[in-house]
Amino acid sequence: MDYVKGIFKNRPNRFIAEVEVDGKLELAHVPNTGRCKELLVEDAVVWLEPSNNPNRKTKYSLHFVENKNVLVSLYSQQANTIVYDAIVDGKIKELYGYSYHQREKTVGNSRIDIYLANEEDDCCGMSFLTEPCFVEVKGVTLIVDGEARFPDAPTERGSKHLKELIELKKKGNRCVVFFLIQHPVGKSFRPNWENDPAFSQTLNEAYDEGVEILVYRCDNQLEGIELIPESLDFDLAQSLSDGIVDD
CATH class of the missing domain: 3.40.1350.60 (Trna Endonuclease; Chain: A, domain 1)
Incomplete structure (x- = not known):
C-alpha cells in the first residue's frame, strides 16, 4: 500500500483528525476510538491511506503515527x-x-x-x-x-x-x-x-x-x-x- 506522509495538527472529535499534507490542511478518518492523546500530539508524523471514494467526507484514513522512533498502528480493527x-x-x-x-x-x-x-x-x-x-x-x-x-x-x-x-x-x-x-x-x-x-x-x-x-x-x-x-x-x-x- 502506498501511504501518504502527513503532520498531525488536531483531533476535533474521536473520528476525525486534521493533518497537514504538502502544506495543505486535510481531514483524515481515525480508525481508533481510543484517546491516543500520548500519540496524537501536535506535529507528530503520521502515515495516511488515501481514499478512492469521492463521496467520503475524509480524503484519508490515519493508519500509523511515529512515536519513540517506531511506527504505531492506530487501525484498531x-x-x-x-x-x-x-x-x-x-x-x-x-x-x-x-x-x-x-x-x-x-x-x-x-x-x-x-x-x-x-x-x-x-x-x-x-x-x-x-x-x-x-x-x-x-x-x-x-x-x-x-x-x-x-x-x-x-x-x-x-x-x-x-x-x-x-x-x-x-x-x-x-x-x-x-x-x-x-x-x-x-x-x-x-x-x-x-x-x-x-x-x-x-x-x-x-x-x-x-x-x-x-x-x-x-x-x-x-x-x-x-x-x-x-x-x-x-x-x-x-x-x-x-x-x-x-x-
Whole structure:
C-alpha cells in the first residue's frame, strides 16, 4: 500500500483528525476510538491511506503515527485480522493445532472475534466440531512506564466482552482474551487500573475463572504488519506508577 506522509495538527472529535499534507490542511478518518492523546500530539508524523471514494467526507484514513522512533498502528480493527492470520499460519503456539477457524462467531446476542475448534467425523461420515475455543482480541497502543496498558479510555464494551467470556468458560469452553500490543516498544502488559478500574477488576475475575490471557506484539512497517511469534509477560495487579504516561 502506498501511504501518504502527513503532520498531525488536531483531533476535533474521536473520528476525525486534521493533518497537514504538502502544506495543505486535510481531514483524515481515525480508525481508533481510543484517546491516543500520548500519540496524537501536535506535529507528530503520521502515515495516511488515501481514499478512492469521492463521496467520503475524509480524503484519508490515519493508519500509523511515529512515536519513540517506531511506527504505531492506530487501525484498531486490523488487530483482529493480524491475530486471526497468525493463528491460521501457526505462529501462536498457545492456539496451534485447531483445524477450524472462524471470524466473528455469533454467540447469543454477541459476536466473539475468533472461534476455533477441531473438525471430526462421526461413524456416518458427518463432520462436527469439538473442543471449542473463543478468542476476544484487544489492540493496545498505550505505553506506561514501558508497559502496554489497556484500555486508554473507559470501555463498558470491553468489560461486557470479558463477562461473556466468563459465562462461556463456565459452560466448559476454552476462552482467551488476546492483547495485541500495536506499539512496538511495549514489552509486557498490565490493565489500566487508573483509567478503567471496572475493566481491570473484571479482567482479574475472568483470569480467576480460567479465562486465559495472551499478550503478543506486532512489527509495524509501511510494507505490512506482522505478529512477532513470542508471547509476553503480563501482571494484573495495580501498579504504584499508574497514571504516569511516558513522554
